Amino acid sequence: xxxxxxxxxxxxxxxxxxxxxxxxxxxxxxxxxxxxxxxxxxxxxxxxxxxxxxxxxxxxxxxxxxxxxxxxxxxxxxxxxxxxxxxxxxxxxxxxxxxxxxxxxxxxxxxxxxxxxxxxxxxxxxxxxxxxxxxxxxxxxxxxxxxxxxxxxxxxxxxxxxxxxxxxxxxxxxxxxxxxxxxxxxxxxxxxxxxxxxxxxxxxxxxxxxxxxxxxxxxxxxxxxxxxxxxxxxxxxxxxxxxxxxxxxxxxxxxxxxxxxxxxxxxxxxxxxxxxxxxxxxxxxxxxxxxxxxxxxxxxxxxxxxxxxxxxxxxxxxxxxxxxx
Amino acid sequence: xxxxxxxxxxxxxxxxxxxxxxxxxxxxxxxxxxxxxxxxxxxxxxxxxxxxxxxxxxxxxxxxxxxxxxxxxxxxxxxxxxxxxxxxxxxxxxxxxxxxxxxxxxxxxxxxxxxxxxxxxxxxxxxxxxxxxxxxxxxxxxxxxxxxxxxxxxxxxxxxxxxxxxxxxxxxxxxxxxxxxxxxxxxxxxxxxxxxxxxxxxxxxxxxxxxxxxxxxxxxxxxxxxxxxxxxxxxxxxxxxxxxxxxxxxxxxxxxxxxxxx
Ligand SMILES: Nc1ncnc2c1ncn2[C@@H]1O[C@H](COP(=O)(O)OP(=O)(O)O)[C@@H](O)[C@H]1O
Ligand SMILES: [Mg+2]
Numbered sequence: 001x002x003x004x005x006x007x008x009x010x011x012x013x014x015x016x017x018x019x020x021x022x023x024x025x026x027x028x029x030x031x032x033x034x035x036x037x038x039x040x041x042x043x044x045x046x047x048x049x050x051x052x053x054x055x056x057x058x059x060x061x062x063x064x065x066x067x068x069x070x071x072x073x074x075x076x077x078x079x080x081x082x083x084x085x086x087x088x089x090x091x092x093x094x095x096x097x098x099x100x101x102x103x104x105x106x107x108x109x110x111x112x113x114x115x116x117x118x119x120x121x122x123x124x125x126x127x128x129x130x131x132x133x134x135x136x137x138x139x140x141x142x143x144x145x146x147x148x149x150x151x152x153x154x155x156x157x158x159x160x161x162x163x164x165x166x167x168x169x170x171x172x173x174x175x176x177x178x179x180x181x182x183x184x185x186x187x188x189x190x191x192x193x194x195x196x197x198x199x200x201x202x203x204x205x206x207x208x209x210x211x212x213x214x215x216x217x218x219x220x221x222x223x224x225x226x227x228x229x230x231x232x233x234x235x236x237x238x239x240x241x242x243x244x245x246x247x248x249x250x251x252x253x254x255x256x257x258x259x260x261x262x263x264x265x266x267x268x269x270x271x272x273x274x275x276x277x278x279x280x281x282x283x284x285x286x287x288x289x290x291x292x293x294x295x296x297x298x299x300x301x302x303x304x305x306x307x308x309x310x311x312x313x314x315x316x317x318x319x320x321x322x323x324x325x
Numbered sequence: 326x327x328x329x330x331x332x333x334x335x336x337x338x339x340x341x342x343x344x345x346x347x348x349x350x351x352x353x354x355x356x357x358x359x360x361x362x363x364x365x366x367x368x369x370x371x372x373x374x375x376x377x378x379x380x381x382x383x384x385x386x387x388x389x390x391x392x393x394x395x396x397x398x399x400x401x402x403x404x405x406x407x408x409x410x411x412x413x414x415x416x417x418x419x420x421x422x423x424x425x426x427x428x429x430x431x432x433x434x435x436x437x438x439x440x441x442x443x444x445x446x447x448x449x450x451x452x453x454x455x456x457x458x459x460x461x462x463x464x465x466x467x468x469x470x471x472x473x474x475x476x477x478x479x480x481x482x483x484x485x486x487x488x489x490x491x492x493x494x495x496x497x498x499x500x501x502x503x504x505x506x507x508x509x510x511x512x513x514x515x516x517x518x519x520x521x522x523x524x525x526x527x528x529x530x531x532x533x534x535x536x537x538x539x540x541x542x543x544x545x546x547x548x549x550x551x552x553x554x555x556x557x558x559x560x561x562x563x564x565x566x567x568x569x570x571x572x573x574x575x576x577x578x579x580x581x582x583x584x585x586x587x
Contacts, residue, residue, distance in 0.1 A: 013587060048587070051427075052427060053424055053427055053428065053587075054586060055587070072430075073430035073432065083424065086421075087422050087424045088420065088422055100342055100346055101425055103339060103341070103342025104342055104343075104425060104426055104429035104431050105429050105431075106339050106431075107338065109338075
């Protein structure tokens with residue numbers, strides 16, 4: 001039974017904007033799953049529907065086999081949510097935030113306190129337990145959202161951009177924590193901007209763009225595809241048969257056009273040496289961008305526009321590497 | 326539904342958590358929540374009860390000071406039950422920590438009950454405080470404890486529900502003070518707190534009967550002093566109907582997610 005099974009999920013906001021256009025997605029139990037997509041792709045909308053914060057327009061959501069519309073309380077008890085934006089009562093002390101959340105889930109106060117202590121300790125917040133929320137830094141608040149989401153021991157933990165705005169050290173420690181949690185059997189779904197984060201943490205991935213799933217695959221195969229580059233070569237003279245070049249995947253589009261796929265470990269110099277050795281002369285070449293790469297470029301362009309990254313569009317391809325690598 | 330308990334017990338814990346959280350909130354900031362009403366009503370007792378009241382003499386068969394005690398107590402209950410829920414629930418929307426409840430399995434009626442009970446509790450605490458202040462100025466003898474407690478509790482619940490609905494629709498902090506200023510205050514002042522409606526000309530007596538606060542004040546006055554402009558049974562019936570209507574409407578708003586879900 002999958003941890004999450006979503007069919008034909010749609011969301012049209014008041015005013016008519018269609019944020020989700022029929023999402024189908026399955027996440028297996030025990031998976032560590034990334035939902036990757038640019039700003040405005042619909043990630044938070046999707047997460048919001050799973051967590052009952054956003055009313056869906058259509059479709060079915062099943063969590064561990066339970067239909068959200070039929071057994072909402074059960075579905076809610078399966079899920080722990082770490083939202084994108086802080087949502088705290090800033091006038092409460094840290095420990096009360098966690099104890100109250102346990103109480104909402106129906107956990108008696110004595111047990112709630114035991115669990116609050118356990119999770120605050122695990123997230124290095126126990127020393128700050130009596131601090132008022134408004135005096136907590138952003139990084140600590142993010143960690144507290146994780147402790148709060150775990151206090152009812154959910155089988156599925158959903159994190160919406162958990163490391164946004166968090167410094168590198170806290171980010172690393174959060175990663176370690178999440179890995180251990182997943183190893184302990186909790187299914188985890190996280191949304192992120194950063195391929196690096198998905199690469200470092202997740203096994204499987206879906207890429208969402210404009211409210212649609214553009215790709216659903218394993219992280220390994222995605223990286224593999226992002227690591228290859230494709231060139232289209234126009235040849236001088238006709239090619240009678242396809243040569244065998246070690247490390248390069250060749251395909252002839254017609255007699256004088258050759259498509260070469262190479263991983264980034266190889267160089268273009270190497271390619272031309274090999275071609276020369278086989279007596280193949282090249283008149284011109286162009287780089288063929290694959291669909292995924294275009295998608296990532298788009299992500300970066302948008303962020304450049306939003307002032308997150310370089311504002312010079314000419315820098316976009318390099319910035320893309322940064323996101324991808 | 327393993328370790329988290331089953332059904333009713335789980336709901337009871339959720340309710341308790343919200344209720345206790347609400348009580349801690351208003352007791353923690355008691356200077357803003359409890360004290361103002363106590364000071365205001367003390368001034369009413371001094372000025373209207375003692376200074377002016379001595380010249381008025383009797384009203385509805387009672388000393389004027391004694392006559393205004395029930396109304397002033399109820400005014401404290403109404404204002405505080407209402408404003409506790411409206412500000413607490415609106416803050417939870419504004420700072421988004423309402424989401425803590427929305428993601429949890431606590432059903433809507435438990436959420437509503439928790440907030441309403443919290444607001445009613447503040448109303449009753451203030452009511453008690455005002456009553457204690459009144460005892461400095463006059464002797465309080467309770468005619469019927471049952472009627473007194475029932476009226477004051479039902480009134481607190483009713484206005485807590487009103488505050489809840491206000492909070493659901495509110496989009497700014499201004500929106501949560503409009504109703505108290507333009508609706509609640511006039512209703513209470515015109516609800517027979519300071520005068521017996523017998524003083525009014527026939528037409529205005531009729532208009533006053535459309536004011537629900539009038540029934541509460543009179544039922545409460547009956548509970549304390551055994552005197553009322555209106556039959557107590559009718560008063561209870563009317564309060565109960567209002568509670569039912571506002572309660573059902575609140576649940577409907579929660580189910581639709583009005584003001585809290587997109
Ligand atoms: N409450 C809302 N009303 C109208 N449009 C919204 C609302 N929330 C989000 N949107 C729009 O829906 C799209 C998806 O938003 P969101 O799910 O937050 O994307 P992401 O989390 O991937 O950045 C965006 O274009 C956003 O402007
Ligand atoms: Mg988002």
